[in-house]
Amino acid sequence: MSTKPSTLPIQYSCYFHRSRAGEQFIPEHTISYIVSGSMEMSDITTRQSFQQGDIYFCRRNQLAKYAKQPPADGEYRSVSIYFDQDTLRRFNLEYGYKPDKTVNTPAFIPLTHVPVLISYMESLRAYEQLFTQKENEALLTVKQNEALLLLLQLKPELKNILFDFSEPGKIDxxxxxxxxxxxxxxxxxxxxxxxxxxxxxxxxxxxxxxxxxxxxxxxxxxxxxxxxxxxxxxxxxxxxxxxxxxxxxxxxxxxxxxxxxxxxxx
Known part of the structure; x- marks a missing residue:
């Protein structure tokens, strides 16, 4: 995971060495797929390990720590899709998704037993060279919306997180x-x-x-x-x-x- 998204909504990460650098703040909702290697994530209540082939969802406005570990004689690789608030508002206007309730979850949610979503994330690897160029922004938007439609079909309860546009309130x-x-x-x-x-x-x-x-x-x-x-x-x-x-x-x-x-x- 990268805790700070690039200017493009789909990002590819590659590390040869263990990495624990980062702001440790998740500014936008994100789904990530581990292509190779492993990662451990934690927030104030939960610690979990993710391995090659795992996919997970990160909530925006959360604090989390992470440690990425490449495989032996290999490199850590992942694919991530970021959903900024403007994108989600436009999507919401077009498709009419509305949250039913406010939910509290850890900063990261494993997305297990969703082979269709994993296959979709795997398919994005073929676009890596295209998606590093800003002139392909229209294609990026299409793939980003496709990911949202697929995610909401497979995990409809995530609408309560994705389309909650409230900002943090004053707390203790x-x-x-x-x-x-x-x-x-x-x-x-x-x-x-x-x-x-x-x-x-x-x-x-x-x-x-x-x-x-x-x-x-x-x-x-x-x-x-x-x-x-x-x-x-x-x-x-x-x-x-x-x-x-x-x-x-x-x-x-x-x-x-x-x-x-x-x-x-x-």
Whole structure:
């Protein structure tokens, strides 16, 4: 999975090495098919592994972590289709799909036992060279709409997710941040996901935590890192990515600054 779509609605991914980089924010609904290799995904409640031949759906406006693993002596390959809000609104006007209810699910939903959908995703591999060129946008749109029609025929309950155009409402800031502090996203994303403008988010945050968001995030992540290293016998390299740090050397530097010793000395 790529957590940030390209300018084209159909994207092909290829990795020779394990990849855990990414914004970890899913901005648009997506279906992805693993051509080769494997991937592990997790959100705050669920962790799941996907293998070659698996297909899954990702919800927009969600935080998730992922780790892609190429096969032995091979490469990780996948095909993904993104459904932005404008596309879904146009589709909705044409076909009249309407949600029946609001549903809560994990950030990602396995689409198992749907061989027709898998065959469709496999067929997109033949278009890879065409779909890297923007002049084929009309064909891309046709294939994107075809995917939607097929998806809704096979999994009609997904209409409750695809055509829910509501934006995140104002939620409990303290609970949300204590659940999601380890995701490496910027403050603008946190503000949006809690139903606030950036300025309101900062103001409300300081009222709740008596601290600035940036300072609190660093120290909350370091506190968890210290616990995992000391009590769970983890190493710095085991935990720094999972706790939202992009760079091991930076993690070690701020850890030593906070606790007076390097992670390896705890």
């Amino acid at each position: 800031l303290e609970a949300f941040m204590n659940q999601n502090y380890h995701f490496n996203v910027d403050l603008q994303r946190f503000a949006y996901l809690t139903g606030r403008s950036l300025s309101t988010f900062k103001r409300d945050f300081e009222k709740v935590f008596q601290d600035t968001p940036s300072h609190w995030l660093i120290h909350r992540r370091l506190k968890e890192a210290y616990y995992l290293i000391k009590e769970k016998k983890k190493t710095a390299s085991d935990v720094y990515l999972d706790l939202g740090f992009e760079d091991l050397s930076h993690f070690s530097y701020v850890f030593k600054k906070a606790y007076g010793v390097s992670p390896s000395m705890v």
